[in-house]
Amino acid sequence: SQTIHQWPATLVQPVGSPLSLECTVEGTSNPNLYWYRQAAGRGLQLLFYSVGIGQISSEVPQNLSASRPQDRQFILSSKKLLLSDSGFYLCAWSAIPGHREGKRTQYFGAGTRLSVL
Amino acid sequence: AQSVAQPEDQVNVAEGNPLTVKCTYSVSGNPYLFWYVQYPNRGLQFLLKYITGDNLVKGSYGFEAEFNKSQTSFHLKKPSALVSDSALYFCAVRDPDSSYKLIFGSGTRLLVRP
Numbered sequence: 001s002q003t004i005h006q007w008p009a010t011l012v013q014p015v016g017s018p019l020s021l022e023c024t025v026e027g028t029s030n031p032n033l034y035w036y037r038q039a040a041g042r043g044l045q046l047l048f049y050s051v052g053i054g055q056i057s058s059e060v061p062q063n064l065s066a067s068r069p070q071d072r073q074f075i076l077s078s079k080k081l082l083l084s085d086s087g088f089y090l091c092a093w094s095a096i097p098g099h100r101e102g103k104r105t106q107y108f109g110a111g112t113r114l115s116v117l
Numbered sequence: 118a119q120s121v122a123q124p125e126d127q128v129n130v131a132e133g134n135p136l137t138v139k140c141t142y143s144v145s146g147n148p149y150l151f152w153y154v155q156y157p158n159r160g161l162q163f164l165l166k167y168i169t170g171d172n173l174v175k176g177s178y179g180f181e182a183e184f185n186k187s188q189t190s191f192h193l194k195k196p197s198a199l200v201s202d203s204a205l206y207f208c209a210v211r212d213p214d215s216s217y218k219l220i221f222g223s224g225t226r227l228l229v230r231p
Binding site: 044046105109113 | 149151153158159160161162163166205207211217218219221223224
């Protein structure tokens with residue numbers, strides 16, 4: 001079965017420090033991968049998605065970047081954190097269209113609570 | 118524009134009573150619809166989805182949802198609520214303009230009173 005791992009679970013970082021959040025998926029190959037941010041425990045904002053190694057699409061201009069160095073690894077980064085980067089970050093995966101698990105169902109990791117102070 | 122609406126910020130129900138969490142959508146083409154649940158400080162868990170076929174979809178934890186094409190709705194239901202059902206619920210629809218993305222509603226907080 002497929003599993004998604006996301007770490008760390010919580011992170012407290014000072015303003016101006018770098019960030020690296022990691023997400024890995026097991027039990028599937030060539031997944032679509034997503035990074036979301038959830039502010040104030042409510043709505044989800046899609047930040048990045050990736051359909052393959054090295055292929056990153058950014059949804060909104062921001063202080064963050066994403067990379068996909070391996071098929072099942074997705075990293076969210078920042079060179080200098082801002083206060084406004086605080087939030088709950090969620091990684092998700094879905095099967096590629098046409099795969100038997102397709103139809104766009106996304107499966108989420110447990111999330112990382114980031115506090116920038 | 119493609120969109121999903123969850124008109125209620127919060128739904129309150131007594132344990133043992135039936136519950137409904139509302140969702141309406143506006144998308145072109147055939148909708149793929151989803152419900153997710155989120156417990157505090159956790160990721161979203163997939164509950165159920167409608168792709169095609171029977172309008173009544175059954176999912177995890179005793180939840181079901183009814184697809185109504187004429188009303189463009191996909192309400193989540195459960196015959197008998199549990200206190201442990203208290204959580205944040207998200208409706209989502211496939212973005213027809215993308216092969217990969219879902220459009221999420223703003224979420225509805227369900228509070229089940231003992």
